[in-house]
Amino acid sequence: MKVIKEKHSLLMRWTHWVNFPVLAIMIWSGLFIYWANDAYGISIFNVTLIKFFPEWFYNYFHIPQRLAEGMAFHFLFMWFFFINGLLYISYTLFSGAWRELLPNKNSFKEAWLVLLHDLHIRKTIPPQKKYNAAQRIAYTAIILMGMGSVITGLAIYKPVQFYWICWLCGGYHFARILHFALTIGYVFFFLIHIVQVALAGWNNFRAVVAGFEVVEESQHLPEQVTIQKTEENNENTAQKEA
């Protein structure tokens, strides 16, 4: 029998969808800033493998000569990024939702099994709650990365007034490298995230908009109580929990 199961809280969904465009704007405006001193690349034995970023990339996205504009956007949307992130983190801490998010002692072992399953190497997947082991690691990491972006951002934004943050980030140069690397990290996260969401299907996607998922369950399972939100059933739940 089909059953409605609550999955994501309104606040989690809200902050998720606010973060998406805000982060996109931060990356876009960040490119305007980075362009003015595009010092980074990856090279091995003096051979440049990747230059961040090639000319065609800048031209395609109309990046060049927009430093002032980039800073103006970046220093407005940083507020939204920060407040939205703070909202999510506070909610997750105080609601207890962190229990379903943070990796536990089995997560690192299990994450391999999830990966093998996703790559169709393994048939079964370890039993999971709201997030599987790989998701716990990935979604906790992305929150830490967000915090990292705020901290390294402050370090390069006000390296004199927040000299101790700058010091914590390993100095002005290293803070800028970290700030940049985190951004590259978001892009990789995004790509994998999109593929995973597409593979996970409609039920999973709908949950991040509507909050619930539909599961097939036999009637006597305790989860069933959550379907009908009548007062009687709430009482039942209370009794069972007691």
Next chain:
Amino acid sequence: MKTPHKKKLKAPLTVEQKINRRSFISFSAFAVLSGGAFAGWKWLLNAPEETAGITAGTRAPLRRALNKTELFFRNFFSNKHLVKTYPVEQAAKNPRVNSLIGIEDDEDFDITRWKLQVKLNNQKTRHITIEEIKALPKTEIVYDFKCVEGWDEIQHWAGVKLSDFLIHFQLENEAEKQYMGLETPNGAYYVGLERESILHPQTLLAYEMNGKTISTEHGAPLRLIVPVKYGIKNLKRIGKMSFSNNRPRDYWAEQGYDYYSGL
């Protein structure tokens, strides 16, 4: 009284109906909010440029945000927060020259006749020679000069502390005002600085670089070194100094940059 009655008569929704109803409501709300966000973004993107004045060149709402953000972060400013200094060996031997506005475009400039012009409160102008400035105690600094573009370089400068200069030449009354304006002799490059940055103990009127007299392209005979600001505020070849309670004109703030540009 009637409504609860009516409800009881309605058949309870099937699971399928509940799914559809909740999905419809959620996705409708999602679409409306997305549309609103997109409209807001379009509004910002197409917002008119600010009215050109002391600041110019950026969208009006973004300028308001820059100014508000400045006010917030100025709460953290303290003259006790010193810029990190380095051993003199680490200083660049040939410091980078990034811009020559106010220098390359001034062919009439004669360094032998240079005098600093200070606009006083009584509307008179005081002229100060480089010898008078060099007679004051010299302060050296080796620090990481930071450009708004994102590069930085450890550089070695020496000159008189701006705060010492103001006291010595009895400019304390002038310096009570909220801003100082500096300009090149030809007025092609100009900056405005708040009082707190002027009085920062590491802010110098510099006349030496790497232990030698400053070269022309680095701002001879006298330039500003203000380590709590990006390079754009470190005016080379100071010609005029003035004081006011309103923001003085600022070259890069007219090009869309943050007026404050503090570090």
